[in-house]
Amino acid sequence: MPSLFINSVEIEVQPKENIVQAARRAGVEIPHYCWHPDLSVVASCRMCLVEAGTKKDDGTVAMQPRLVPACQTPATPNTVVVTDSPKVKSSQAQTLEYLLLNHPLDCSICDQAGECYLQDYTYQFGKAESRLDEPKVQRQDKYYIGEQIALFTDRCVMCTRCVRFTREYSGTAELFVTSRGSVEEIEVLPGQPCDNKLAGNVVDLCPVGALCSKDFLYKKRVWWLKSADSVCQLCSTGCSITVDQSESKVERVRPRENPQAQGSFMCDDGRFGWKFAHSENRIRAPRIGRASHGQVASPQLTTIGAPTNAVEQYSMSVNQSTPLATATVSDLTFADPWPGLINHLQSVLKQSAQDHPTKTLAVFSPFMTCEEAYLLADYLKKTNPKITLAMGPVPVVGEDDTYPKGPKGQSPAAEKTRFTIRAEKAPNRLGVEAVLQHFQKSIVNDEQWLSSMELNPFETVLVVGNSPAEWLNDETVSKLRRAGKLIVVDILENNLTHAADVVIPGVSFVEKEGTVVNHAGLAQTFHPAIRCSDGTRPDVRTYMELSGRSGLYHGPTIRAEMASVIPAFAAFETGELGELGKRVFS
Amino acid sequence: MNEAFEPVLLRRRGVAGSQTLAYYQQDGGYNGLQKALKMTPAEVIKVVSDSGLRGRGGAGFHTGSKWGFLPKNYEGPIYLCVNGDESEPGTFNNRILIEEDPHQLLEGIAIASYATGASVAYLYLRYEYGQCYRTLEKAIEEMYANNLLGKNILGSNFSLDVYLVRGACAYICGEETGLIESLEGKRAWPRIKPPFPAIEGAFRRPTVVNNIETLACVTHILDKGPEWFMSMGVPKDPNNPRDPGSYGPKLYCVSGHVNNPGLFELPLGITARELIEKHAGGVWKGRKVKAVVPGGISMGFLSADELDTPLDFAGPGKAGCLGLGTAAVIVIDDQTSMVDVLYNNCRFFAHESCGQCTPCREGTAWSSKILRRIRDGHGKMSDLKTLEDISNTIGIMPGTTICGLADGAAWPIKNALKKFRPEFEEYISKGQKTEMREALAAH
Amino acid sequence: MTTENKKKTVRFAEPPKIGLSEALYLPAIAAGIATTVRHMFHKNQTRQYPEVEPDIPKNYRGVHRLNRDDQGRVKCVACFMCQTACPANCIEIEATGTDKNDPTWADRDKFPKTFVIDELRCIYCGMCEEACPVDAIELTSIYDLTGMTRQEMIFDKEKLLSVFDETVQSGKDPVRTVRGQLGPASERLSS
Amino acid sequence: MTIDWNFLWPLGAAMVIVLGFVPVAGLYMTFIERKLAAYVQDRVGPNRVGPLGLFQSIADGIKIFLKEQVIPSHVHKSVYLFAPTIGLMCAMLSIAVVPYGPANAEPGPGFRAIIAPGVDIGILFLLAISSLSAYGIILGGWASNNKYSLFGATRACAQFISYEIPIGLSLLGIIAMTGSLNIEKLVAAQGDGIVNWNFWWQPLAALIFFVAALAESNRLPFDLSECEQELVGGFHTEYSGIKFVLFALAEYTHLVTVSFLTVLLFFGGWHFPGLTGPVDATVAGFLIRWVVLAVKVSLVVAFIMQLRWTLPRFRYDQLMGLAWKGLIPLGILNLLGLVIVLTFDASRWWMTILSVAILVLSGMANVTMAQKRIQRKAASRMAMETQYS
Amino acid sequence: MSALSPEIREKIISYYGRYPNKQAITLPALHMVQEAYNCVSREAINEIADLLELNPTQVVDTMTFYGFFRDEHHPLGKKRVWVCRSLSCMLRGGDELLAEVCDRLHLRPGQTTPDGEMTLELAECLGACDGAPCILINDELQLKVGVEEVLALAKPQGGSKS
Incomplete structure (x- = not known):
């Protein structure tokens, strides 16, 4: 295998790699600003200059007299790279001095501070002081760059990553460089702000604090953020993301590089789509009885389920919308509604399965994780195999939105597409379908069960929602309402939860763990970033307790079990899918 | 030998009507092209190579070698870019070459295109040379009319289009890749090399970029042969195998504090002192030289003690300057800070x-x-x-x-x-x- | 560490030779008694505190204050450095951007919406002052901080600014920074 | 049965004086101790309450008596409550045989500055009772059901047992010399001039007695049973309020007793050169002698307090070592010397000479041992140096 | 209403064959527009971009690189006079010439006289060092000029208009 040498570390050559990438594999960091693996190479920041040469067959090394930019030099066999010679070090220090020459010393109010390449590299490679005597050049901040983007002009190092991104990746080309030399700036045309659906990525791309997200601006210093690997669940692309939180509040979401899923970037729908997790409208406690009618608990239900007093008390306080603050300490301490709720649900479902198994329907949501779907389906089918498991509506909005766009906003040809925002706005249709396929043998879609609701209504219906948007129209709700008992699992209050007999709070994806399968059959595990919102708990736990499984939920164990039960999920065998996920079906 | 020197490139300077095709042809013009068309392109390249011609634009790269870098048997168009963005302060030789004798350049372009296989030549001219632009426009028109450009030039299989492109006052367009970018309608940010223009230049095609004076020399090399060219200038340094020598005549622009600023065609290797004293009439107002810019301001300075430096491709370098550059000599007198x-x-x-x-x-x-x-x-x-x-x-x-x-x-x-x-x-x-x-x- | 250095860091002292007087202990005890007795007749060093106020040194670390800049605005730029440096977690800041249409804030980007110090939790280590890049937070010489409730010991931004007004006016606690302008972090704003 | 009021009223008066004096003395002794400490440390000490802070002790007393009576839930309640009273009781009892003012060797009618005059086994009674006071500490520590308290109690136990012996040995010498156990007689024997003070004949015994008595009374540097740094208060960790005061009072009573004994047994009691004749010949003479006694006792008390601010606390092994390896052998040697002198009926000055000689010789022995110890340490130091280099 | 006259559109379209791609026509198109209208307006940019199948920002990007082109807020006067300040001209009094002209006309380099007659610019080098100090009127060189000659250009003349 041909190899190359980075600071005398020998590593194997891999195709289409440059020296920066090769060095990274060898554990050597070559500083760079303008280079990004997904953008074209301009080699203009001059930060990555290294000494390079070739090792000849006779073992001698011929070094080039000049420094070469590592980002532009392909890592070819027998290349010898030196990144720590005095020459390279002084070049790096000098370049940093130039970069910092007019860079304001406002790290203290800069959102990038803490994850800033200028800071990091200055610390690692730079000098302690600047010799500039003259006042630094100051430029006007540009808050108009985009709906979500502000440009702090004098922090810019002119790496042009953002410009190249809008030209090469989103194709919308809103950003450009204006004028030349030391007075050049990043700019947008008046009336054409950078508001495309991928615009948020330029903030991530900016290696310094020039481009900032207005949504996150001044909210938190980054060193207080704790991150969790997650997967965006707002369309079926399933972008790998990192959720940054502080004190159990999500502060921002960043794309996580995953060549199998989406690449390095994500769309703004997903970037700002987590906010429903902190919505006022969250369901924060289970309840029995219909909120819309102000009923505490229907007498009929109490006779069947005999819920504990705690549940009644709790649901009462919720239904009368008593603010939690006025509740006494003892209420809060002792009124754990969950055990009573689980008992109640178990008896309702058991009764229903005994009395009219064919009249019992469970509607699964494409927002469920594979594990949730599996646990619920498994439980219901074990209660009575005649219970119908059906697929809920899969939201589809418009058409797939592909990038890079042409100059007139036209979509690119399929082979030139670099990023797609899917029309299917649910993360796990494939995964849930695979579970249902196994347990039900065929997929009952929403048209089918809705029509039967009309003709021959089901007696007991369990509906899982968990969609971040209002997802059922009033007509559908009224159809569902014809069921004798309507049990709803959902995150946000909506027309369905108002109509339900039993409401079980679900949690958003930033609060739970699970696996989703994206449009291409790639299964990825996501992890909880924050604690469950007060009063709620992960759906899987509810399903675990419903089914009477003992112990705590452990994702890998359940996944391994799924692999043994459902052949479609054979890839789940070890229970671990790795950071980048595994392709389960194509 | 210098006294006996007859200008070649500037032969038609000051002659009335020298810009017309008629005069040029009558004065022996397009001989070189005709000769070239009878040879194979490879032979033409060999002739230019043998003459030891080095680029007059500043870097002094061996022109024959540059042409030789082009990929052989390339499918698709190859471009020739003529670098007329002469913005180095102190330099004005291209302006006079074009204004006085446009056909000499155009013949060189045709020969170079034939040699390199280029089907289109872009003549990138700086905006400031409005006079030149119009002169060239006229000359090109004449050539099209006389089958010196266009399809099947002079009955051969060789076809060539020459397009004039005007710059917009940016010095960096004089850098070959900057010029290419500017030509492509982008900001003139020079490209990273490699790939060199010869492999991937204008419009991602192999491209040759040559200076105007270089191409003017090509005309005469083809006409008079490489031996004639090599008879002038400074021969190779036998002790330095990497020295390719400095052959041929060179246009020296002299400006600044001299009595008689202007353009002088002389064989390479003349000393700065001789140039100033003999040709430019000495320093003005009877003052002394303090410093001399040997070839455009980016080359550095020669001090008064270094005036005997020969102005060939190697000379200024030995005196601590960057090189000969465009051979634009600016004289600074001793009263200037x-x-x-x-x-x-x-x-x-x-x-x-x-x-x-x-x-x-x-x-x-x-x-x-x-x-x-x-x-x-x-x-x-x-x-x-x-x-x-x-x-x-x-x-x-x-x-x-x-x-x-x-x-x-x-x-x-x-x-x-x-x-x-x-x-x-x-x-x-x-x-x-x-x-x-x-x-x-x-x- | 090399052995050379080890030798230097570990020092061996010769134990003093014991004589008869040491062995008998009594002389040593007598000497001790003599010392203590001698001290009984020394001038005492105590100050009668409430009657005689102490002379607080300039670098005393007492109650915090938030400095104002020359335009009377809070100097703090809400960089959270003090909050980060604080070992007792007693500082809580909420930052906000300035209103760009407000001319009084035109030259500033960010300032604290709220700035709360829990003086009860504070250990008066002065790290916040050390960390502050714009010299906005300072510890004053106020040492006799008392209160009847915990709530009144939690100082908000207004209270901290009023401490500044009070201490600067009284002349007891001049602003310690001689620069008289914002610190290096706001350099871009100043000239 | 008829009551002999002539016999009873002096007894009653003496008891009233003692009972009144002891708590007040306890309170003010804390005040004096604090003041002393302040002076030693260049401070002023309590000066807020009343003139010169004199009412500080009263304020403290009121405060401590009004404090909540906390009885921890985990203690053995009856023993816990009983223990401090044992302590104080023993301390008070031992005072019964100690003349707190000038008293005739032969008890007669009228007021006497002693509760129980003419007790022929006075010293024995004293030793017996003061040994009992260990019960207060041991029971208190045990009943607290707290490991630190128990540690304190155990330490106190061992300490008491150890230091009983040197006390006994040192007192034996005086008893043998005087031939009586009656304290008044022991004092009376020192009557004629300053050279008759036992201290001059028995300096070593005086030293041993003083040191051991200090240890018996749990004073610094021997308060290992309550040292705050190791045992957070030791046996009285769980005590507060009045119960704690009882312990404290017992300690101060002990202190007073020890001071009285030291003065009475070794420093001539109320005798002073120039004061001759019977004690109760005139009221003035009686009072002068009382003042003399009071001054002497005060000096000893002050000395003991001074010691507290001078010497650091012993290590526990050092404490035991001092008793068993120091004081007891010395006491035996001293007794031996005394017996020899008495047997040969030699001049009493021989006793002084022998005492001092024993002390010096023991010191020299100590020097030799110390040098050996140093040599051992040097050897181990050499080993360490080789290890480091 | 189109910002570009049909002739210019025509001319731009006629350039299509000269280059392998349309972006290359950016510079010639900008030249044509500026020559015709003394500035390149935002609408003109949009139309050029439309003709060349580019995004307007790409045209602006190129345009702003060369300080040569003016937007609609800074149109040129009838004559554009460049005064050279290269080393050669500086040595022979170029700086003084420029400063004097500025003072007399109360202009700063880059500004246009109030009557719109002349725009004064400074140039880095005009390539006429043999005739220093030199100026460029539109694109015609004038060598060895004095203050008065430049000032004369600022006066309205019934002469040439380019």
Whole structure:
């Protein structure tokens, strides 16, 4: 295998790699600003200059007299790279001095501070002081760059990553460089702000604090953020993301590089789509009885389920919308509604399965994780195999939105597409379908069960929602309402939860763990970033307790079990899918 | 030998009607092209190669070799770009060449295109040369009319189109890849090399970029043969195998503090002193030389002691300058402050830096700021050290930047500080000031 | 560490030779008694505190204050450095951007919407002052901080600014920074 | 049965004086101790309450008596409550045989400055009772059901047992010399001039007695049973309020007793050169002698307090070592010397000479041992140096 | 209403064949527009971009690189006079010439006289160092000029208009 040498570390050559990438594999960091693996190479920041040469067959090394930019030099066999010679070090220090020459010393109010390449590299490679005597050049901040983007002009190092991104990746080309030399700036045309659906990525791309997200601006210093690997669940692309939180509040979401899923970037729908997790409208406690009618608990239900007093008390306080603050300490301490709720649900479902198994329907949501779907389906089918498991509506909005766009906003040809925002706005249709396929043998879609609701209504219906948007129209709700008992699992209050007999709070994806399968059959595990919102708990736990499984939920164990039960999920065998996920079906 | 020298390139200067095709053909024009068309392209390249012609644009690269780098049997168009963006302060030879004798250049273009296989030649002319633009437009029209351009030139299989492109006042367009980018309608940010233009140039095709004076020489080499060309200039240094020698006639632009500024065609290798004393009429007002720019301001300075440096491709380098450059000699008399000269220099480069590479963008602006402060009387001795450091880091270390502009900006600083340091020190220590009038101060 | 250094860091002292007087202990005890008795007749060093106020040194670390800049605005730029440096977690800041249409804030980007210090939790280590890049937070010489409730010991931004007004006016606690302008972090704003 | 009021009223008066004096003395002794400490440390001490802070002790007393009576839930309640009273009781009882003012060797009618005059086994009674006071500490520590308290109690136990012996040995010498156990007689024997003070004949015994008595009374540097740094208060960790006061009072009573004994047994009691004749010949003479006694006792008390601010606390092994390896052998040697002198009926000055000689010789022996110890340490130091280099 | 006259559109379209791609026509198109209208307006940019199948920002990007082109807020006067300040010209009094002209006309380099007659610009080098100090009137060189000659250009003349 041909190899190359980075600071005398020998590593194997891999195709289409440059020296920066090769060095990274060898554990050597070559500083760079303008280079990004997904953008074209301009080699203009001059930060990555290294000494390079070739090792000849006779073992001698011929070094080039000049420094070469590592980002532009392909890592070819027998290349010898030196990144720590005095020459390279002084070049790096000098370049940093130039970069910092007019860079304001406002790290203290800069959102990038803490994850800033200028800071990091200055610390690692730079000098302690600047010799500039003259006042630094100051430029006007540009808050108009985009709906979500502000440009702090004098922090810019002119790496042009953002410009190249809008030209090469989103194709919308809103950003450009204006004028030349030391007075050049990043700019947008008046009336054409950078508001495309991928615009948020330029903030991530900016290696310094020039481009900032207005949504996150001044909210938190980054060193207080704790991150969790997650997967965006707002369309079926399933972008790998990192959720940054502080004190159990999500502060921002960043794309996580995953060549199998989406690449390095994500769309703004997903970037700002987590906010429903902190919505006022969250369901924060289970309840029995219909909120819309102000009923505490229907007498009929109490006779069947005999819920504990705690549940009644709790649901009462919720239904009368008593603010939690006025509740006494003892209420809060002792009124754990969950055990009573689980008992109640178990008896309702058991009764229903005994009395009219064919009249019992469970509607699964494409927002469920594979594990949730599996646990619920498994439980219901074990209660009575005649219970119908059906697929809920899969939201589809418009058409797939592909990038890079042409100059007139036209979509690119399929082979030139670099990023797609899917029309299917649910993360796990494939995964849930695979579970249902196994347990039900065929997929009952929403048209089918809705029509039967009309003709021959089901007696007991369990509906899982968990969609971040209002997802059922009033007509559908009224159809569902014809069921004798309507049990709803959902995150946000909506027309369905108002109509339900039993409401079980679900949690958003930033609060739970699970696996989703994206449009291409790639299964990825996501992890909880924050604690469950007060009063709620992960759906899987509810399903675990419903089914009477003992112990705590452990994702890998359940996944391994799924692999043994459902052949479609054979890839789940070890229970671990790795950071980048595994392709389960194509 | 110099006294006997008959100008070749400037032979038709000052002759009425010299711009017309009729005059040119009657004066023996297009012989070279006809000769060339009878040879194979490879033979033409060999002839040019044998003549030892080196690019007149500044870098002094061997023209024959440059043409030889093009891929053989390339499918698709190859382009020739003619670099008429002559913006180096002090240089004006192209203007006179075109204004006086456009066909000499166009013949060279045709020969070069034939040799390299280029089907289209773009003549990138700087905006300031409006007269030249119109002269060339007319000349090209005449050529199309006489089957010297267009399809099947002079009955051969060779077809060529020449298009004129006007620049827009940017020095960096004189850099070959900057020129290509500008030609493509983008900002003239020089490209990273490799790939060199010969492999991937204009419109991602193999491209040859040549200077106007170089192409004018090609015309005569083909006409008179390589031996004629090699009979002039400075031969190879036998002790230095890497020295390709400096052959042929060269247009020397002389400006600044001389009695008789102008353009002089002389064989390569004339000394600066001879050029100033004999040809340019000596320093004006009876003053003495303080410094001489050997070839455009990015080359650095020769001090008065170094006037005997031969102005060939190797000479200025031996005297600590960057090179011969465009052979634009600017003479500075002993009453002029080097601080002002250097400030003018640095300001120029700060203004013309394209802003792509960090060291050049920030370094040129910084050095001009420092010199501005020194001129305002607030200089410090440590400024000289800072200036030296800037000059050493933006350009002197090869590879620091994408193109050579930073080197050009660095050498004058380095030279000035090395050769005229006492003057700078005195300027600072005495708190001297150069008055700057308000209108200029703002820029 | 090399052995050379080890030798230098570990020092061996010769134990003093014991004589008869040491062995008998009594002389040593007598000497001790003599010392203590001698001290009984020394001038005492105590100050009668409430009657005689102490002379607080300039670097005393007492109650915090938030400095104002020359335009009377809070100097703090809400960089959270003090909050980060605080070992007792007693500082809580909420930052906000300035209103760009408000001319009084035109030259500033960010300032604290709220700035709360829990003086009860504070250990008066002065790290916040050390960390502050714009010299906005300072510890004053106020040492006799008392209160009847915990709530009144939690100082908000207004209270901290009023401490500044009070201490600066009284002349007891001049602003310690001689620069008289914002610190290096706001350099871009100043000139 | 008829009551002999002539016999009873002096007894009653003496008891009233003692009972009144002891708590007040306890309170003010804390005040004096604090003041002393302040002076030693260049401070002023309590000066807020009343003139010169004199009412500080009263304020403290009121405060401590009004404090909440905390009884921890985990203690053995009856023993816990009983223990401090044992302590104080023993301390008070031992005072019964100690003349707190000038008293005739032969008890007669009228007021006497002693509760129980003419007790022929006075010293024995004293030793017996003061040994009992260990019960207060041991029971208190045990009943607290706290490991630190128990540690304190155990330490106190061992300490008491150890230091009983040197006390006994040192007192034996005086008893043998005087031939009586009656304290008044022991004092009376020192009557004629300053050279008759036992201290001059028995300096070593005086030293041993003083040191051991200090240890018996749990004073610094021997308060290992309550040292705050190791045992957070030791046996009285769980005590507060009045119960704690009882312990404290017992300690101060002990202190007073020890001071009285030291003065009475070794420093001539109320005798002073120039004061001759019977004690109760005149009221003035009686009072002068009382003042003399009071001054002497005060000096000893002050000395003991001074010691507290001078010497650091012993290590526990050092404490035991001092008793068993120091004081007991010395006491035996001293007794031996005394017996020899008495047997040969030699001049009493021989006793002084022998005492001092024993002390010096023991010191020299100590020097030799110390040198050996140093040599051992040097050897181990050499080993360490080789290890480091 | 189109910002570009049909002739210019025509001319731009006629350039299509000269280059392998349309972006290359950016510079010639900008030249044509500026020559015709003394500035390149935002609408003109949009139309050029439309003709060349580019995004307007790409045209603006190129345009702003060369300080040569003016937007609609800074149109040129009838004559555009460049005064050279290269080293050669500086040595022979170029700076003084420029400063004097500025003072007399109360202009700063880059500004236009109030009557719109002349725009004064400074140039880095005009390529006429043999005739220093030199100026460029539109694109015609004039060598060895004095203050008065430049000032004369600022006066309205019934002469040439380019």
